[in-house]
Amino acid sequence: MKGKIYRVAGPVVTVIGIKPKMYDVVKVGHEGLMGEVIRIEKEKATVQVYEDTSGIEPGEPVENTGMPLSVELGPGLLESIYDGIQRPLKVLEEKMGNFIERGVTANGLDREKKWEFKPTVSKGDNVKGGDVIGVVQETPNIEHRIMVKPGISGSVAEVKSGEFTVDTPVCILSNGTELTMMQEWPVRIPRPVAKKLMPSKPLITGQRVLDGMFPVAKGGTAAIPGPFGSGKTVTQQQLAKWSDTDIVVYIGCGERGNEMADVLNEFPELEDPKTGRPLMERTVLIANTSNMPVAAREASVYTGITIAEYYRDMGYDVSLMADSTSRWAEAMREISSRLEEMPGEEGYPAYLSGRLSEFYERAGYVMAHSGNEGSITVIGAVSPPGGDFSEPVTQNTLRIVKVFWALDAKLSQKRHFPSINWLTSYSLYSEALSEWFAENVASDWVKLRNYAMDMLQEESELQEIVQLVGSDALPENQQLKLEIARMLREYFLQQNAFHPIDTYCAFEKQYKLLKAISKYGDMATEALETGVLIKDIISVEAKDELAKVKFEEDFESALDAVLKKMDEEFAQLGGK
Structure with a gap:
C-alpha cells in the first residue's frame, strides 16, 4: 500500500496512508530508502529510516512492503561482511565504490553462487520446523545444515541432490510447500527452541584472568565495560580468536570508524x-560505525543475534561480540528524543533496560527442535563516558x-593487560x-x-597502610602476602596478547602456574615460621624465574627446572 510523507525529523519520518503493522518495512521517498514502522497513531505511522534522510520532503511517496525487517539465512553467511541491515559491503563497494549512496539495496545471500546440496531425508519422511533436510559444505571446516523453517511441516514428496543456488527449491512437501536452502526470519522475533538447558561447561578462552578468575559458561552472558583505550x-x-566455539558473530554497532576499519x-x-586456516571461515562480521545512521546501528544488534540463533539451531556453539552496546543505547536515545518520548535517566528511554534484557535473553544453551544442542554466548562491550x-x-x-569483566584505566596506564580489575569484576557461574x-582440570x-582471590583482596586492604607508612613497617607475614599478591598479578593475571606463546594459555598450564605460586607461598610461610628473615625469602631467585616460564615453548620442562631450583634454595634457607 502506498502513502506519503507527512513530516521529517532527522531519521524519524511520519507518514500517512499506508495502514501498516508494527515493525513493517517501508520504502521512503523517491529513492526508496529503507525504514521500519516503530509507532502507529490513528492514520499516522512513525518510521525510523535506516539511511540519511537529508533532502527528503513532505509529500514524497512511501510504500509499505507488509513484511517485518528480516535477514536471509543460508549458505554464504560465513566470511561475509555486512552493514547493520545485512547488505553485503563487498557488493555495495562493487556497485558504488568506497562511499555508500542512499537507496541502494543488495541481497544478503548471493543468488548466483551454486552450493553442493546433499539430502539427509528421503521421499515419504515426515519433517517439521527445525529438522535438517540436507547439508552443504559452507567452508572447509563448517558443515551448513539446511533446516525446515519453523512453523512448516509435512511429508517429503520430492528431494533433490546436486548443485543449486540458495533460492532453488531442493525439497517439495506433499502439501506443495517448496523448501530452498535459504530462509528469512524477522530479526526482532527470537527463533523458537525445544528447551532451554542449564549451562554446565565454561567457555574456554585461553585468557588466564577470564578462565581462572571470572569464567563465563557456554550459553552465558558477559559484559566488558571500560573507558576509551582500556x-x-x-x-x-x-x-573471538581463541574461545572454543564453532562460529563467531562480531557486531561493530556504533564504534569509531577507525576501530571498525x-x-x-x-x-x-x-x-x-x-x-590453521583463516578465522573468517567461521566468522560473520557486521559493521556499523558511529557516523552511519543511528537507526541502522540499532538494527545491527538484532541482525547479528538472529544469525547467531540460526547457527545455534544447527547444533553449533556460537560466540557473539557486540562492540559496543553503549552506542546502540545512544541510538535508542536519539530515536526516542525524535519521537518526543518522556526521557528516563540521562535522557535514555524508559524502556532501555527492557531492550537490553530482550537482547541478552536471546543467549543460552538450548535443545533445538532438530534435537541438536547448541549455544550462544553473548559478550557485550560497554563504553561508559x-x-x-x-x-x-x-x-x-x-x-x-552474569559475568562482569570491569576494565580499569589505571591498570591500562600501568601497561597491565588485560586490564581487568580483579576487585570489581565477578562471575556468577563460578559455583x-x-x-x-x-x-576436567x-x-x-x-x-x-x-586462595588467589583472597591474597589479592588482602593486598588491596594492606595497600592503604603501605601508602601511609611503607611496606617495611608491616609485620613480616603481611609483607609476604604482598609479595605473593604481586606474583599473582604479574605472573598469572598479566598476559601478552601479541606474544606467540602467551597469547593463549591452556587450563593445564594455568593450573600448574597457579600451583607453583601457591607452592612458593606455602614454602615461604613455613620458612618464615622457622625464623628465616623475610628479605631472604623474597630474594629467592627461582621465584622471579617463574615470571619467564609462561613465555617458554617447552613450558613443562622450564617449570620443572624452576620448581627444582626453588626446592634447593628453600632447603638452603632452612639449613641456615
Whole structure:
C-alpha cells in the first residue's frame, strides 16, 4: 500500500496512508530508502529510516512492503561482511565504490553462487520446523545444515541432490510447500527452541584472568565495560580468536570508524588456531560505525543475534561480540528524543533496560527442535563516558549479565593487560562450573582460585597502610602476602596478547602456574615460621624465574627446572 510523507525529523519520518503493522518495512521517498514502522497513531505511522534522510520532503511517496525487517539465512553467511541491515559491503563497494549512496539495496545471500546440496531425508519422511533436510559444505571446516523453517511441516514428496543456488527449491512437501536452502526470519522475533538447558561447561578462552578468575559458561552472558583505550576491542578480538566455539558473530554497532576499519582489516588476516586456516571461515562480521545512521546501528544488534540463533539451531556453539552496546543505547536515545518520548535517566528511554534484557535473553544453551544442542554466548562491550560505571547503560547491563569483566584505566596506564580489575569484576557461574573444573582440570582448582582471590583482596586492604607508612613497617607475614599478591598479578593475571606463546594459555598450564605460586607461598610461610628473615625469602631467585616460564615453548620442562631450583634454595634457607 502506498502513502506519503507527512513530516521529517532527522531519521524519524511520519507518514500517512499506508495502514501498516508494527515493525513493517517501508520504502521512503523517491529513492526508496529503507525504514521500519516503530509507532502507529490513528492514520499516522512513525518510521525510523535506516539511511540519511537529508533532502527528503513532505509529500514524497512511501510504500509499505507488509513484511517485518528480516535477514536471509543460508549458505554464504560465513566470511561475509555486512552493514547493520545485512547488505553485503563487498557488493555495495562493487556497485558504488568506497562511499555508500542512499537507496541502494543488495541481497544478503548471493543468488548466483551454486552450493553442493546433499539430502539427509528421503521421499515419504515426515519433517517439521527445525529438522535438517540436507547439508552443504559452507567452508572447509563448517558443515551448513539446511533446516525446515519453523512453523512448516509435512511429508517429503520430492528431494533433490546436486548443485543449486540458495533460492532453488531442493525439497517439495506433499502439501506443495517448496523448501530452498535459504530462509528469512524477522530479526526482532527470537527463533523458537525445544528447551532451554542449564549451562554446565565454561567457555574456554585461553585468557588466564577470564578462565581462572571470572569464567563465563557456554550459553552465558558477559559484559566488558571500560573507558576509551582500556582494551575492550583487543579483549573481544582475543575472545573471538581463541574461545572454543564453532562460529563467531562480531557486531561493530556504533564504534569509531577507525576501530571498525582495524577489525575489517585484521580479521580476514587472522589465522584460526584450531585449523590453521583463516578465522573468517567461521566468522560473520557486521559493521556499523558511529557516523552511519543511528537507526541502522540499532538494527545491527538484532541482525547479528538472529544469525547467531540460526547457527545455534544447527547444533553449533556460537560466540557473539557486540562492540559496543553503549552506542546502540545512544541510538535508542536519539530515536526516542525524535519521537518526543518522556526521557528516563540521562535522557535514555524508559524502556532501555527492557531492550537490553530482550537482547541478552536471546543467549543460552538450548535443545533445538532438530534435537541438536547448541549455544550462544553473548559478550557485550560497554563504553561508559569517562569510565563512569554508575551511568544507566552499565548499571542496566549489570542487572542482566552474569559475568562482569570491569576494565580499569589505571591498570591500562600501568601497561597491565588485560586490564581487568580483579576487585570489581565477578562471575556468577563460578559455583555452577566448579564440578566441571574438578573433573576436567584438577580437584583443587576451586581451592587454588579462592586462595588467589583472597591474597589479592588482602593486598588491596594492606595497600592503604603501605601508602601511609611503607611496606617495611608491616609485620613480616603481611609483607609476604604482598609479595605473593604481586606474583599473582604479574605472573598469572598479566598476559601478552601479541606474544606467540602467551597469547593463549591452556587450563593445564594455568593450573600448574597457579600451583607453583601457591607452592612458593606455602614454602615461604613455613620458612618464615622457622625464623628465616623475610628479605631472604623474597630474594629467592627461582621465584622471579617463574615470571619467564609462561613465555617458554617447552613450558613443562622450564617449570620443572624452576620448581627444582626453588626446592634447593628453600632447603638452603632452612639449613641456615
